[in-house]
Amino acid sequence: MGAGVAAVGRVPPKSTSVEGGPAGRVASRPRKLTEPRLVRWLLTGLALGFLGLFLLLPLTAVFVEALRNGFGPYLDSVREPDAVAALKLTLLAAAFAVPANLIFGVAAGWAIAKFRFPGRTLLTTLIDLPFAVSPVISGMVFVLLFGRQGLLGSWAADHDLRIVFAVPGIVLATIFVSFPFVAREVIPVMEAAGTQEEEAARVLGAGGFQTFFRVTLPNIKWGVLYGAILCNARAMGEFGAVSVVSGKIRGETNTLPLHVEILYNEYMFQAAFAVASLLTLLAVVTLIVKTILERKLHS
Amino acid sequence: MKRSVLPGFKLTLGYTLAYLTVIVLIPLLTLPLKAASVPWEQFTATITDPRVIASYRLSIGASFVAACINAFFGLIVAWVLVRYSFPGRRIVDSLVDLPFALPTAVAGITLTTLCAPNGWVGQLLEPYGIKIAFTRVGVTIALIFIGLPFVVRTLQPVIEDLDVEIEEAATSLGATRLKVVTRVILPYLYPAWLTGFALSFARAVGEYGSVVFISGNMPMRTEISPLLIITKLEQFDYAGATAIAVVMLSISFAMLLIINALQGWTTRRVAG
Numbered sequence: 369m370g371a372g373v374a375a376v377g378r379v380p381p382k383s384t385s386v387e388g389g390p391a392g393r394v395a396s397r398p399r400k401l402t403e404p405r406l407v408r409w410l411l412t413g414l415a416l417g418f419l420g421l422f423l424l425l426p427l428t429a430v431f432v433e434a435l436r437n438g439f440g441p442y443l444d445s446v447r448e449p450d451a452v453a454a455l456k457l458t459l460l461a462a463a464f465a466v467p468a469n470l471i472f473g474v475a476a477g478w479a480i481a482k483f484r485f486p487g488r489t490l491l492t493t494l495i496d497l498p499f500a501v502s503p504v505i506s507g508m509v510f511v512l513l514f515g516r517q518g519l520l521g522s523w524a525a526d527h528d529l530r531i532v533f534a535v536p537g538i539v540l541a542t543i544f545v546s547f548p549f550v551a552r553e554v555i556p557v558m559e560a561a562g563t564q565e566e567e568a569a570r571v572l573g574a575g576g577f578q579t580f581f582r583v584t585l586p587n588i589k590w591g592v593l594y595g596a597i598l599c600n601a602r603a604m605g606e607f608g609a610v611s612v613v614s615g616k617i618r619g620e621t622n623t624l625p626l627h628v629e630i631l632y633n634e635y636m637f638q639a640a641f642a643v644a645s646l647l648t649l650l651a652v653v654t655l656i657v658k659t660i661l662e663r664k665l666h667s
Numbered sequence: 668m669k670r671s672v673l674p675g676f677k678l679t680l681g682y683t684l685a686y687l688t689v690i691v692l693i694p695l696l697t698l699p700l701k702a703a704s705v706p707w708e709q710f711t712a713t714i715t716d717p718r719v720i721a722s723y724r725l726s727i728g729a730s731f732v733a734a735c736i737n738a739f740f741g742l743i744v745a746w747v748l749v750r751y752s753f754p755g756r757r758i759v760d761s762l763v764d765l766p767f768a769l770p771t772a773v774a775g776i777t778l779t780t781l782c783a784p785n786g787w788v789g790q791l792l793e794p795y796g797i798k799i800a801f802t803r804v805g806v807t808i809a810l811i812f813i814g815l816p817f818v819v820r821t822l823q824p825v826i827e828d829l830d831v832e833i834e835e836a837a838t839s840l841g842a843t844r845l846k847v848v849t850r851v852i853l854p855y856l857y858p859a860w861l862t863g864f865a866l867s868f869a870r871a872v873g874e875y876g877s878v879v880f881i882s883g884n885m886p887m888r889t890e891i892s893p894l895l896i897i898t899k900l901e902q903f904d905y906a907g908a909t910a911i912a913v914v915m916l917s918i919s920f921a922m923l924l925i926i927n928a929l930q931g932w933t934t935r936r937v938a939g
Contacts, residue, residue: 415747
């Protein structure tokens with residue numbers, strides 16, 4: 369219960385019954401307990417064909433389109449001032465969102481995994497809420513809150529604060545959409561680690577922070593990193609929510625995904641794909657780090 | 668509450684609740700608050716506008732079709748990844764998460780370029796008069812892409828945990844392989860399979876970035892609900908945008924409840 373919507377990148381509870389991999393891969397199975405060879409080939413072909421068409425083909429297309437006119441134009445599109453400004457804003461938004469959600473995730477993990485209290489399941493469900501909300505609505509609520517007609521709009525205007533259609537709105541929307549990632553990875557890892565080691569440390573006279581940094585953190589570090597890398601990928605790649613709050617002022621409130629959209633809509637396809645290829649590289653790196661971390665988490 | 672020797676409960680719970688309230692709950696509460704200030708006639712007029720209804724039907728219909736296709740292929744992919752070995756299996760396994768990691772805007776422009784009449788896929792279908800880009804088929808393709816990992820990732824751990832002894836028992840009692848799969852294995856997978864389907868569907872209903880490029884955004888035909896919200900916001904019609912958003916958010920929360928119930932069912936099935 370309470371796992372909420374979107375099992376995004378959740379570490380699957382891998383089976384431990386057979387050493388060196390999930391239980392009963394075909395090589396280790398008697399013939400009666402698997403499908404006939406022809407069926408196996410057919411299913412493997414279907415699976416690989418589907419993934420090839422829907423994943424590998426788009427992945428390849430990004431780089432082919434980006435390099436359509438060779439390396440020179442590619443580098444020009446990536447180095448162009450508006451692209452650099454967009455890159456800086458994307459990094460800035462992630463630089464706020466990832467640490468903020470990381471601290472929150474660890475605090476929430478400590479409270480939820482190490483203690484039992486009424487409303488604990490509800491709290492876990494509430495943390496997953498941002499996953500259930502359409503990205504467009506995630507951005508829209510900040511416009512409703514801080515926009516000119518918004519509930520806090522006049523307060524913001526009185527204090528000369530520009531929040532929506534400015535950088536603070538982009539940062540807030542980014543924090544919102546990447547909110548659950550660290551918490552939902554850290555909670556199960558902390559639960560699995562239990563409380564005995566911390567209790568022992570406390571009984572032996574360790575202080576609260578000493579216990580956390582010396583005992584808890586080493587146990588959960590891969591889980592924290594796993595959550596942080598997923599949080600970062602979402603923060604840097606968010607489009608819908610940021611699109612609503614940004615106002616899309618070139619060089620000012622444009623993030624990389626928004627810059628891709630503008631270039632594409634202006635029929636500058638090669639430049640759009642060049643910038644998109646940066647985001648695709650980020651995705652590929654995220655997948656590689658994620659795979660490495662999953663192995664560490666299960667060993 | 669049981670007393671614990673561990674410190675920091677009040678501090679961490681207090682911080683968790685405060686941060687959750689400021690970042691998530693207060694912003695989300697503005698939506699019903701704003702909706703309450705919209706006159707009822709205006710609210711119902713907005714959500715029963717034919718253009719808005721057409722967008723709901725497209726968002727829900729295309730999401731349903733995409734989730735069905737993902738349920739079918741997701742089962743095969745999960746089965747193949749867990750049960751069979753072939754070269755490159757681990758790379759393929761990692762690649763399944765690509766739609767989670769790839770920004771939706773990138774997916775959107777890439778799928779559009781591939782499916783456009785002069786694209787790699789589009790030009791193969793062009794001679795037969797089949798159009799994908801800027802049609803409902805295109806919308807569905809984008810939604811298949813972004814919902815693809817859910818079914819695979821919810822089924823994988825359950826297939827891994829399948830007890831070999833059950834299959835052995837059925838086989839030794841004389842069941843054919845086909846019977847074992849359809850009568851023993853598939854019923855065991857139903858809860859997780861449905862959960863994956865529901866997750867894929869829920870994600871697709873609210874999706875924006877990967878769809879806006881390939882859909883062509885023709886009112887009444889290929890315009891999705893999230894895009895209508897953005898259009899209303901850009902016209903400063905906040906009341907209209909709020910009305911559409913409230914309906915969408917209600918659908919999302921209903922899905923959240925269903926998914927929670929399904930996950931409870933999965934856990935009980937796997938544990939028992």
